[in-house]
Amino acid sequence: MANYLNRLAAAALLLACGSAAAQLGNGGGTYAGVDKININPPAIVAQFVGNAQALLNADKTLLAAVGLPELAAKAGAEAGALAPDATRAQIENALKTQSDSGQALEQQLAKAKLDDAARLQFSMGIGDLARGVIQYAGMSRDLVEMRKAIKPAGAAGASSIYLTKALPGAVKELGQTLKAVVDYAKANNITLPPVAAEALAQL
Numbered sequence: 001m002a003n004y005l006n007r008l009a010a011a012a013l014l015l016a017c018g019s020a021a022a023q024l025g026n027g028g029g030t031y032a033g034v035d036k037i038n039i040n041p042p043a044i045v046a047q048f049v050g051n052a053q054a055l056l057n058a059d060k061t062l063l064a065a066v067g068l069p070e071l072a073a074k075a076g077a078e079a080g081a082l083a084p085d086a087t088r089a090q091i092e093n094a095l096k097t098q099s100d101s102g103q104a105l106e107q108q109l110a111k112a113k114l115d116d117a118a119r120l121q122f123s124m125g126i127g128d129l130a131r132g133v134i135q136y137a138g139m140s141r142d143l144v145e146m147r148k149a150i151k152p153a154g155a156a157g158a159s160s161i162y163l164t165k166a167l168p169g170a171v172k173e174l175g176q177t178l179k180a181v182v183d184y185a186k187a188n189n190i191t192l193p194p195v196a197a198e199a200l201a202q203l
Contacts, residue, residue, distance in 0.1 A: 034142040039149055041156035045091070046084035048163055051135040052094045053079040055174070058128035059101035062181060065122040066112040068104060075101050088159045095170050102177035109184045119190050126181050127193035133174050134195070137202045140167035175203040 034044060056079035063072035078097040082090060114122055143150075143164040150160050178199060185192050 034139060034146065039146060039151075041150060041154065041160040042085065044143070044150075044160045044163065045086060045156050048091065048139065048167075049082045049084050049086050051132060051139060052091075052098070053082055054128065055098060055132035055136070056082075056094065056101075058125055058132050059098060059105070061121060061125035061128060062105055063101060063108075065114060065118045065125055066105060066108045067118075068108055071101060071104050085156070086159070087155060088162050091159055091162065091166075095166060098170065099173055102173055106177060106180045109180060112184070114188070114190070119188075122181070123185065123191045123193065126178075126185060126190075126196055129174070129178055129181065130193065130196040130199035133171070133178050133199040134202060136167060136171050136174060137199075139163075140171050143167060171203070175200075178203075 034047065056075045059075040060072045060079070063069075063075060075097055078094055082094055086094070143160070147161070147164040150164065151157050152161055178196070182192060182196050182200065184190070
């Protein structure tokens with residue numbers, strides 16, 4: 001029975017993570033939302049992980065497009081290392097990698113010269129980043145509302161409470177990065193996905 005329940009719990013985590021990733025993979029920026037009635041810290045962590053993986057992969061795409069392959073590989077590796085039951089330390093590492101990636105990308109834009117292939121890659125990366133910003137912004141708003149209701153018991157509870165405090169700052173940084181890449185795209189006649197404007201409107 002215990003093994004059966006453990007398998008059910010693991011499946012629930014994977015479904016939550018997969019749902020978030022599916023939202024990010026579509027053409028728009030629809031935000032799935034966090035269940036505010038049946039508060040489930042493991043599901044909150046799993047949903048964050050799905051969002052974080054998609055954002056890190058967006059960083060990977062953008063960094064590769066502007067000629068920073070080593071940092072692109074680091075972002076991709078960080079995305080691959082995350083699991084639905086990520087610890088607080090792993091969540092902190094993911095957020096730090098996102099922050100570092102954004103700073104490096106913004107600095108590189110001042111001197112980046114993109115060929116046609118890189119321009120297409122950059123445009124795709126903007127769309128992925130914009131969808132990620134929408135997910136983070138929505139999740140951040142939900143978690144701030146739920147902060148007092150989340151119980152700190154267990155690793156997932158502690159991680160969820162940490163996210164209520166850390167996500168607003170992450171959203172602000174991601175918004176700055178998104179604005180920078182959008183401005184670069186406009187200045188260099190690179191196609192902007194419609195979802196970019198949707199994301200900027202939420203900041």
